[in-house]
Amino acid sequence: MNHRFEPIAKEPAYLKVFRTIEADILAGRLEPGASLPTEGELSNQFGLNRSTVREGIRQLEEAGLVERGAAKRLIVCRPEAGSVAQRASRSLAHQGVTFIDVWETLVLVEPEAARLAASRCTEEQIEAFEAAHAAFDTLDADDHEKLVELAVGFFQRVAECTDNDVLLVTLQSLNMLIAPPLRLVLGRAPRATRRIRDAQAMIIEALSKGDGDKAAEWMLKHVNDLKRGFSVAGLDLNDKVL
Amino acid sequence: MNHRFEPIAKEPAYLKVFRTIEADILAGRLEPGASLPTEGELSNQFGLNRSTVREGIRQLEEAGLVERGAAKRLIVCRPEAGSVAQRASRSLAHQGVTFIDVWETLVLVEPEAARLAASRCTEEQIEAFEAAHAAFDTLDADDHEKLVELAVGFFQRVAECTDNDVLLVTLQSLNMLIAPPLRLVLGRAPRATRRIRDAQAMIIEALSKGDGDKAAEWMLKHVNDLKRGFSVAGLDLNDKVL
């Protein structure tokens, strides 16, 4: 009797352009690395004005589905893990998350991620860990920026060792949220550098031995230390991360 | 002596428009709910053509920072968790992740998330769980779509109970990756419905009692069941989720 009609979609044309090309990329009809037709060609094929097509292209860009390659041609690109995580991280920051939110999540996932990493990391990855760790020896005590990089980079490497793309992106987005609060901490907690270095050393040792339990245990200590440093520095755990 | 200069950024103007407005939103100078000037006004203020401004606006749209509200005016919106997660999830799917990647991550986070949920969920949330669970009784055995919705919705509710925005977004993106493989499973595993219902019942009971251990334990069983169903259905764990 009373048949329900779908609300008829009245999308603007530029959105259709976006969705159409997105669908083709997603379905694999446009392979990563392939180059899209020129704007002129696209507007011909779609039967739309170049301005309209351009607006759709800008959205593809922001979605990370295409990039301007050489010759400025548009290149299809499956966004790599890093950029995906960056986007996710930025969105999280927009949300106004607090340090306690980040820390809780770190506690929840990092130790288990370290356990997984212990069972999967390769020789090369261990070497990369040790090479990065050596940078602590030549570290200027006041070079906070470098230390932040080392700390976050360490987490990133652990994430890579899990050999799991979903976990990788998840951890990466999380890790990027560590940097801002860590910067705050470093200015006020002189002992932090040493504690970070020691914890990393223990975790690296555990990883190299494939000792998942120890890796998880020390990762938990390491993450807890972050929170401790935050408190010691007299900062409010409920402050916005960004 | 030899001072290093930053490579001078030669961003196109539409990108500057995007970044400028984004920065203002991020810094809180533009509050969520506030409405942006009209396109004409913006192009005046920026000293750019309306077309150029429009391209920047399209990017803000895709980034989820603005929406067209009533009167089609652009209104600033901090993207809510759901849409952030959706974007993240879509990006993950683009990556071509496999079911085993998703499952591994589920095993890693869902039980602990359930434990956290047990210690934090409110009366209303428990009631919502029970209301949703009641839907199983009136469920048509062949209505796979409805069952998928119930299954994913359950995970979402658990995520909400954690009362942690970071975890919420993380879990939500993950949960959205469950639906496609689950659809495949349901067609070939007739017992799945009952198993899902029972596991949910146990978890809900644990949550209502604030029994974190039990919640985690059953959540683990629940997630493992997903993988089991996937194998039973004769599907390849290394297949792409999407």
Added chain:
DNA sequence: ATTATCGGGTTGTCGGACAACGTAAGATGA
């Protein structure tokens, strides 16, 4: 008071135009 009509303002789309830049092909030199 409710409904119908009208006007102004805004967006979505269009067509055309041009400078800047990179590419590629052709011209020039060793």
Added chain:
DNA sequence: TCATCTTACGTTGTCCGACAACCCGATAAT
């Protein structure tokens, strides 16, 4: 013949001007 320079062309980024469709608020009609 091969390398290098020059030139013409194509593409992008930006601009201008224009118009229909649409939404909202104000006014008029029932």
